[in-house]
Amino acid sequence: MTEVQLFSTCLAEEFFPEVNDAAATVLERLRLKVTPVRGAFCCGQVAFNEGFRDEALDLSRRFLNSVEPGVPIVVPSGSCTSMLKIFYGDLLADDAALSAKAMAIRPWVFELSQFIVNVLKVKYIGARYERAVAYHPSCHLMRELGVRNEPMTLLSAVAGIRIRELRDREECCGFGGMFSVKFPHISASMLDDKLARIRESRAEVVVANDCGCLMQIGGGLSRAGDKIEVRHLAEVLAARQR
Numbered sequence: 001m002t003e004v005q006l007f008s009t010c011l012a013e014e015f016f017p018e019v020n021d022a023a024a025t026v027l028e029r030l031r032l033k034v035t036p037v038r039g040a041f042c043c044g045q046v047a048f049n050e051g052f053r054d055e056a057l058d059l060s061r062r063f064l065n066s067v068e069p070g071v072p073i074v075v076p077s078g079s080c081t082s083m084l085k086i087f088y089g090d091l092l093a094d095d096a097a098l099s100a101k102a103m104a105i106r107p108w109v110f111e112l113s114q115f116i117v118n119v120l121k122v123k124y125i126g127a128r129y130e131r132a133v134a135y136h137p138s139c140h141l142m143r144e145l146g147v148r149n150e151p152m153t154l155l156s157a158v159a160g161i162r163i164r165e166l167r168d169r170e171e172c173c174g175f176g177g178m179f180s181v182k183f184p185h186i187s188a189s190m191l192d193d194k195l196a197r198i199r200e201s202r203a204e205v206v207v208a209n210d211c212g213c214l215m216q217i218g219g220g221l222s223r224a225g226d227k228i229e230v231r232h233l234a235e236v237l238a239a240r241q242r
Contacts, residue, residue, distance in 0.1 A: 003033040004115075005073045007063075009080045010042040011211035019211060022234035023076040023112055026125060029238075030116070037073070039066040045083040046177055048091055056091055061098060069104040074115050076234050078141025079177075079210050081111040086144055111141060112234060113150040113209060123157050129239040130160035134203035136194070136217065138210035139172050151209055151233055158236060164203040168193075175216035191220045198228060205229045207236055 004027055008020040024034045044059030063084070067073055075081045088102040116122050135155060141147045155161060174180060174190030194217060198206055206221075206228060208214050218230035 002031075003035060003071050005037050005067055005071050006034050007037040007043075007067075007073055007075045007080070008041070009075065009077045009211065011215065012076060013041050015215060016211045016232065019076055019232040019234055022232065022238040023074070025238040026112075026116070026234055027074065029125060030120060030122060035071075037063070037066050043080045043083045044091070045080060045087070048083070048087060050178055053091065057095070057098075060088060060091055060102070064098060064101045064105070067105055069108050071108065072115060072119065073105060073109045074112055075109065076112045076232065077210050077212075078111050078138045078145055078147060079212060081109060081114075082140040082144040084109045111145060111147055111209065113154055114145065114147050117150040117153050123153055125154070125157070125237050127157075127237045127239050128159040129236045130162075132162040132164050132202065132204045133236070134164040134166040134198060134201045134206050135169065136166060136173060136198075136206055136208045136213055137170060138208055138213045139176075141209050142170065147209075151207075154233065154237060155207065158239075161236070164201040166201050166203070167197050169197070171197075173213050173216045175212045177212065180216065187216075191216060195220050195224065195226075199226070203228060205231050205236075207231050207233055209233050 006024055012019045027034045040063040042059050043063055044056035048056035085106055092099040092102050135152060172190055173194045174187040180187035206217055214230045214232060221228050
């Protein structure tokens with residue numbers, strides 16, 4: 001294996017471009033040729049979840065026309081990976097051609113940590129990150145993809161890192177895409193609980209694999225005046241601090 005396709009996702013493109021750069025850096029350090037997915041910027045998940053199937057179909061068509069089976073498609077997001085691997089089956093059920101293409105690429109779609117640990121069989125990348133870090137597992141990554149241990153396997157191998165245990169870490173941060181917009185009071189309450197656990201952990205940095213969680217948690221920390229930072233797993237793995 002020498003080549004991978006990197007799908008950047010819309011949240012990373014718009015709000016966290018450094019995540020895409022870091023993911024590419026990590027993969028290139030593993031001696032892979034990284035080819036960005038061009039012509040598609042969104043998997044269509046938000047539109048699909050809100051019932052806008054025509055819009056979701058258009059976005060899925062753009063994505064499927066931009067990738068090919070046979071080369072791994074690596075996604076720095078559990079949420080988007082879940083959409084591509086699981087929910088395209090429902091979305092595309094009435095379009096035989098698109099459904100066939102979705103089924104063909106499904107075995108080639110991987111979330112970043114899943115790909116590194118389970119496919120490449122790599123645990124140590126040579127990163128150094130001398131900070132106290134707490135890990136927040138995103139819901140789609142953990143509950144839909146079953147990716148639980150892979151991120152911590154990679155984090156634990158980072159030189160200089162100090163892992164802080166996050167109590168009840170599997171509880172949702174309250175983002176949930178449009179959930180946080182439609183049910184702001186519930187979302188805010190869930191976030192308050194998550195922020196209390198983060199402060200309790202005495203972490204300097206919160207790490208997650210999904211930009212939606214980074215946006216939700218980072219926004220809450222910023223509004224509260226906390227100095228705790230948020231980082232994507234790819235950024236930690238790409239770090240070479242001295």
